[in-house]
Amino acid sequence: MSSKTFHGGVHPKEYKELTENLAFEKFPFPEMVILPLSQHLGKEASPQVKKGDDVKPGQLVAKAEGFISAPVHTSVAGKVMSLGKEQTSSGFPKDSIVIKTTGTVESEKFLFPPLNPETATPDEIRERVALAGIVGQGGAAFPTSVKLTPPKDKVIDVVILNGCECEPYLTRDYRFMIERPDDLISGLKLIMKALNVNRGVIGIEDNKPEAIELLSSKVKFEHGLEVTALKTKYPQGAEKMLIKTVTGREVPPGKLPMDVGAVIQNIGTAIAIHDAIVKGEVLISAALTVSGKGIKNPKNLIVPVGTTIQNVIDYCGGVTDDAVKIIVGGPMMGVAQFDLHVPVMKATSGILVLTKDEVAENPETPCLRCGQCIGACPLNLMPTKLARYSQLNRFEDAEGAGITVCMECGTCAYTCPANIPLVQWIRLGKQKVLQIKRDRDVK
Amino acid sequence: METTTTIEPKQKVYFDLTTSPHLHSKWTTSKVMWFVVAALVPSIAAALTFFGWTQIFIIITAVVFAVGTEVSIQVIRKKQITWFDGSAALTGLLLALTLPPNFSLSATAIGSVVAIGLGKQIFGGLGYNIFNPALVGRAFLQAAFPVQITTWLKPNFAVDSVTSATPLAAFKFDKIFTDTVPMAIGNVGGSLGETSAIAVLIGGILLIAVGIVNWRIPLSMILGMFLFGGMFWLINPQNPTPIFHIFAGSFLFGAMFMATDWVTSPITNKGMWVFGLGISLVLVVIRIYGGLPEGVMYSILFMNGFVPLINRYTRPTIFGAVKEEKKK
Amino acid sequence: MKKRVTLLKEFTKGLWEINPTFKQILGMCPTLAVTVSAINGIAMALATTFVLFFSSLLISLIRKWIPNQVRIASYIVIIATFVTIVDLVMKAQFVELSKALGPFIPLIVVNCIILGRAEAFASKNNPLRSMLDALGNGAGFLISLFVLGSIREIIGSRTILGYQVMPNGFEPWLIMILPAGAFLTLGLLMGLANLYTERKKNLEREALIAQYKRVGREEITDEVLKEAGV
Amino acid sequence: MKVTHIIATLTLIGIIAGGSLSLVNNWAAPKIALNQKAETERAIFLVHLDGKRYEEIKNTGFEVYKVFNQADSSVGYSLVYAGNGFQGKIKIMIGLTEDLNKITSIEILEQSETPGLGTKILEAPYKNQYKELTPTPSIKLVKGVEPSNPNEVKAITGATISSRSVVAIVNEGVKRLKELQIKGALK
Amino acid sequence: MELFLIFISAALVNNFVLSYFLGICPFIGVSNKLSSAISMGMATTFVMALTAIVSWLLYNLILIPYHLDFLQIPSFILVIAALVQFVEMVIKKVSQPLYRALGIFLPLITTNCAILGLALLASMRSYNFMESVIFGVGAGAGFTLALIIMAGIREELDLADVPKPFQGAPITLIVAGILALAFMGFAGMI
Ligand SMILES: Cc1cc2nc3c(=O)[nH]c(=O)nc-3n(C[C@H](O)[C@@H](O)[C@H](O)COP(=O)(O)O)c2cc1C
Ligand SMILES: Cc1cc2nc3c(=O)[nH]c(=O)nc-3n(C[C@H](O)[C@H](O)[C@H](O)COP(=O)(O)O)c2cc1C
Ligand SMILES: Cc1cc2nc3c(=O)[nH]c(=O)nc-3n(C[C@H](O)[C@H](O)[C@H](O)COP(=O)(O)O)c2cc1C
Ligand SMILES: Cc1cc2nc3c(=O)[nH]c(=O)nc-3n(C[C@H](O)[C@H](O)[C@H](O)CO)c2cc1C
Ligand code: SF4
Ligand code: SF4
Ligand code: SF4
Ligand code: SF4
């Protein structure tokens, strides 16, 4: 089987064996949850409760503000203790609602009336997805309803389900594919229906043969659905790469997938859509992988949104003595944490506790102009130049070299033998360039 | 909306906070440099076998002075001392291997000082130099002591201090061709490191296999040789065959170890093709029309000068961008 | 307010402060080309000084009289005339030197030092000052060429002004008398000169700060230091 | 007013410059011509030590001189021939006996070889090899061994190309002269 | 063949800048930006070709026949100055974009010794007309080549950590020295 791929990229050690054979476990109810009002890209939701209110699971606590936004629901029954800034895993404090858990009775959970997936209209699907507060599970947490509502002039002809899970360690999407194949196909069909598309592709990296086999057998008799095996290579799961591999189309800089007629959704997003339509559930739990050599008992977990990382880590037996780094997200794009009192959010895909030998920290030397980063950058940028321009405050040059195109995938920094924190410099330069651009536009 | 935080964090844990990516490939600068040194072991062994163990003194002198110069300059400039990253030692070693056997030790030392001083540190040190430092050192020596550096020892275990023409000189001045087999084994006159093509290839293939050397440079140089060398050979069969060109002199050594120096070769894949083909073209012209029998060093240095331009004009097209017209 | 410059200063500034080679980076071509030996350097510098001196003098004399539009053209004709005189004299009397210096004698015409001094100085100052300025710059040029020529000659051919100064055991470095050696030596010398200037400036600066501290002056800002000229 | 001033200035400067130059030239030109002549003369007599007088032979395509001794009898020919060396042109004065079968001596007039290396062709050990050399059938360059035949010249170590160039130039010059002799143009 | 050799010799083997030391000032002055280097190189090559033609005519049709060769230096320099003026005017008329690209470099060329050197060398070597022209073009090509290589390198060095006293002219000279070493590979080619 020859698997398809794109140009560039790297293949880090996978470490998936730590959790890939562990079925999802349900995390018990936490003592309290922290619900940031902005767990998505776009406008912050506006609170609908006040201090002292009693809430039940699934109840709306903050409603969407504007088109690009998503509502927030509580994941537990309890009492609103406070509304205010709380630290989050992104590193920045955000306005949040803190709820102290009082009951654990699940039957009280708020549910929308289930819809029949066969008869639901595109508008009904879109409305339900919006009300259920579904955001992309692939990392960016973009409100899904928006993606399902493309502008009239865009012709979408393919929906791609992103089953790459190209980040090492993470096995959440894999577990979904193994445990809930039918639900995810149902979710995919709902997306296709909402977009009026009749081609659906599930892209899976070839390091997950069981998932490929299982899903292939399921879609064999489904019209318009296919499973594509992709070469195992980071960042195969990045939108632009996946579209290129599956359809051969390239998304131009500054453009969106829908500009080339594609919509990409994560596996977890499809499952959430299925749950919202067929079961009437709102998005109040996050499926995630807790892994790394620094955690005593790695697991795949279903966790109520808002649970603190500390709680989750404790539940998994705590950290080992040689743990040095805790990351929310995958090891290539995730954010290192200094405070464990931060909540799991809707799109949190993993919590990793890494030991010294996993995060090999090496001394930085000047760039050797080896070109590895350039060969590896999937977007054909010149990371070494971007970083150097940024270091020397030459932002115009950086802009000219395409710094704003960078998706911060980290491939370049991974390969760099000189250990230059390329992504950090590029991120800095990107902010400066965007700032300069805004100033220019104002003028 | 109230803005007070009601719940104090239970505990703060300060972990390693470096930014993503949190994983890293296994290579580091010093690992790479020492690995290249290791890949040169077969060539060193061949040199000692064919020219006698005393040649080790040339190697030691070159390495010691290279490292010494590096450290001295770093001390003067109040920069971090980084001799252990292996790059200076590697430069010294490579310089030694491009010198003729029995070359004077004092001149070797001068070469090392020039290689590191003028070839590398004056540009700001590791990573900033434009020209291959070892070759800057050698070119300096060749210009300073042209007679000494073209006096070649006959490779033999017993006979001492007998000069002999190298295959290239034999071709250039007397139109005599040497067979490929002795050139491959190393049984011919020439610089320390280049004598045995087989030893060079072992090291080079190792470097390609682990991904340190980008295969595009050696390959494009060899293809370039077939292309340009072949062209001149077809025009006039008096000229050497491409095979002779490849096995004679320091072509393979240069292709595997010197043209591939990361710092001084192009950073783009397309650029590497241009670079390799360019080296071969210049080399063939020098070997056939020039006054000097060999030109690997000159052709690499010449193309080093073009690297910034090559990088600029072979900038990869950003993913998805329509190929824009060349700027300005 | 322009400071009055003493006549002595008018001469000595050319030696180092505005040394044509190291500070103004002018006249590079002859500097590099003829300094194969000290004697060539000296001859070149003297020829240049001759032209510089007389053209500065003449230009200063007639400066008020030349219309602006044809200023440069007139200067060039004047300079070219003196250069031709030197060239003819050398060819007639100093055959060997004239051969060694080759086309670089006629090329004095375009030596930027001469036109530069004519434009920057002689066209604005009286004849006395212009002569001193010309002599100063000429002497500065002479120093540079002599130093460069000596270094190249000593290392490249073991001799200085034709006398052997290095032992026979010293193998001469041929590169020093090749073009590459000229570039490298001048580059290094220029770098060292900059280094020296920088060091000196830093020392002066520190001395001044120390002095200010002693007299109890409070804020030592960059402006204050700039005013004091360091 | 303005324009006349400009024109007047330029004219005046031009006249003064041209005038003074022509004065200097009147003094220098004869000397320069003399210098050039003296140089040629010196070289001719260097390759024919017993020469006292010479005549230029015209219309040969290159400089050839017939040389006479004290007694005004011909001692042979001198010719100037040039060719490419390692770095640039090499120009050589070649002295030949009357029958063109022996070289009396050679003198390098112009060259731009590498100082200290190629310039060894100017030095006695190399140059003197041409004294009494037989240029028939042609001069041969040998490397690394001592010359064993009357038409062999030993190459300078490290400057083979320059050595070879001199040999080639002399061979070519002698050949051309012989052709002229056969045509009877040397009379 | 002779013509081809003259071209190669002027452009590579005896490169005007790197081995004859002509035009060093613009080489140091204008090589810090690639775009200016390209313009300057083109302008110089153009003027060199014209100079070769005009100075040959002047020398062989006027100075020599009328025994005015002692006026060689002043007449050459005036001709070059006039030529540059003329070229500037023509370019201004013919193409505004070209003028904007080359305009500011043209006056600099008048006092560039490479141009006068070219004229003098061509007459010293008694080149015939065609040889003079090829010599001019070759010299211009060599000058442009050296200038462009140097500009590329200097733009790259802007990103490097050159010790402060060596920034600017010193490092440029040192790079030129190494380039001169590299160009020595072509030695003996003529
Ligand atoms: C990487 C490398 C590059 C070299 N480059 C040159 C060169 O450019 N010119 C040269 O003369 N010798 C060079 N040498 C040394 C010669 O290749 C050498 O030993 C060769 O056969 C020259 O012989 P010859 O000059 O006596 O003919 C180089 C050696 C090595 C190892
Ligand atoms: C470098 C990079 C790698 C990514 N890898 C994946 C991946 O493996 N799987 C995935 O679902 N999304 C991945 N994403 C996010 C996708 O680009 C895309 O946003 C997502 O699949 C869209 O689906 P969603 O809206 O359902 O999250 C990646 C993004 C980046 C920038
Ligand atoms: C800096 C330098 C200058 C050289 N100059 C000359 C020269 O003037 N004349 C010459 O014949 N060869 C010159 N060579 C060429 C080499 O020395 C060449 O290898 C030599 O001619 C071969 O002679 P061999 O057979 O005695 O080694 C020079 C080489 C270098 C590196
Ligand atoms: C594949 C490879 C080849 C190298 N070749 C050279 C070389 O030819 N000359 C040299 O001085 N350094 C070489 N180095 C070492 C290093 O790049 C050199 O010290 C830098 O050029 C100094 O900035 C090489 C390094 C690598 C990884
Ligand atoms: S979220 Fe990251 S690890 Fe997961 S699939 Fe996407 S890119 Fe790969
Ligand atoms: S982080 Fe940016 S520059 Fe680096 S590889 Fe990814 S896209 Fe390219
Ligand atoms: S990978 Fe690192 S060392 Fe190599 S070119 Fe990129 S930044 Fe430089
Ligand atoms: S000739 Fe022109 S470029 Fe050179 S220094 Fe003088 S003014 Fe500058």
Ligand code: FES
């Ligand atoms: S360009 Fe030659 S001296 Fe200025």
